[in-house]
Amino acid sequence: MGTKQVLKGDQSQMRSLKSVQLHISVRHVVILAAAALAAVWLAAFVPAAQAKKRHCHSGYTLKHVRTHQKGRVVRVWRCVKKHAKHAGSPSTTGSPTTTPPPGGSGGTTTPPPASNAVPFPLGAYQCWQTAPSTDPLMPAGTYGSSVVTTVTFNGDGTYHKSNDYVGGNWHESGNTIVFTSGLLWQSGSYDQGVIYPSGTTMPHATSPAPASGYTLVIKDTVQEGGNPPSQEFSSTDGPNGSYSPPESFFYCKM
Numbered sequence: 001m002g003t004k005q006v007l008k009g010d011q012s013q014m015r016s017l018k019s020v021q022l023h024i025s026v027r028h029v030v031i032l033a034a035a036a037l038a039a040v041w042l043a044a045f046v047p048a049a050q051a052k053k054r055h056c057h058s059g060y061t062l063k064h065v066r067t068h069q070k071g072r073v074v075r076v077w078r079c080v081k082k083h084a085k086h087a088g089s090p091s092t093t094g095s096p097t098t099t100p101p102p103g104g105s106g107g108t109t110t111p112p113p114a115s116n117a118v119p120f121p122l123g124a125y126q127c128w129q130t131a132p133s134t135d136p137l138m139p140a141g142t143y144g145s146s147v148v149t150t151v152t153f154n155g156d157g158t159y160h161k162s163n164d165y166v167g168g169n170w171h172e173s174g175n176t177i178v179f180t181s182g183l184l185w186q187s188g189s190y191d192q193g194v195i196y197p198s199g200t201t202m203p204h205a206t207s208p209a210p211a212s213g214y215t216l217v218i219k220d221t222v223q224e225g226g227n228p229p230s231q232e233f234s235s236t237d238g239p240n241g242s243y244s245p246p247e248s249f250f251y252c253k254m
Contacts, residue, residue, distance in 0.1 A: 117172045120195050124152040125216050125252035128209045129228065130202055132246055145202070145209035148227075148250060151184075151218070153177075159184070177216065190222045193252075202251040203232065210253070218250040 127149050133142040150162045153170065160167035161183050168182015177193030179185040194217045201212040220230040225238035228250045237244035 118175045118195050118197050120153075120172055120177070120216075121254060122153050122155050123254055124150050125254055126150050127216075127218065127250040127252040128202060128205070128214075129250055130204045130206065130209070130248040132233075143204040143206055145204075145206045147209075151252060177218075184218070188224055188226045190220060190224070191218050191226070191228065192221050193218045199253075200251075203248060205251075209251075214251040214253045216252040218252060 126147060128145055129148045130143050130145040133144050135142070151159060152161075153159050157169055157171055158167050159170050159179070159182065164183055166182065168185060169180045170184075171178055171180070172195075175195045177195065179191055179193075183189060184191040196215050196217065199213040199215055200217065202209065202214055205211045219228050219232075220226045220237075223230050223237055223239065223241075225242065225244045227245075227247065229237040229244060229247055231237050232248050233246040235243055235246045
């Protein structure tokens, strides 16, 4: 009887000991897991927090790079030199435009718009022209004015004339509108515009054309018999002084 009680006591003590050991093991696992999570948090957030406090000199940028420390690969924040743009990379501002020269192939480089450009509102400009009357019943020296075209200037450096869906390119240089392609810059029409911010008058203007207030005048830059001409009301504005209808420049306003 005494022996049985001793055995029961030993078994009870062993169960208690196993329970304590299990409790210690579970607690140890929980502590290890918490430590692992803390390490992950430190690795992820502490470097980023440190990076926010770090500043680089001009010409350098802060980057997260790999390095070796004590035989291990780790990631750290370092200031590295910025890469310069490639010499041939395109630019979005101030890029030059290739302009074909009158009477020849190839082209020359036209400079970007000058910084001294005068105000020039974008949009559609209605252009008028005056010419001597051809009506034999009208007195000599009678003129007539009419709308010849509408030129629309866009902010992306393109333009188009009435019923012209191809258009062309332009830029502003000082008080001059320089056309570099399209119907206003081709054989027979090497034209340019002159800006008059305060407006100007059209010679011999007749109703319904306004007499003044024109902020853009378009004319030819080559004596080639084009319309508009290079000389107003000249009958010898053709190539080598040949005949041309005597007409005014294009006088335009919004």
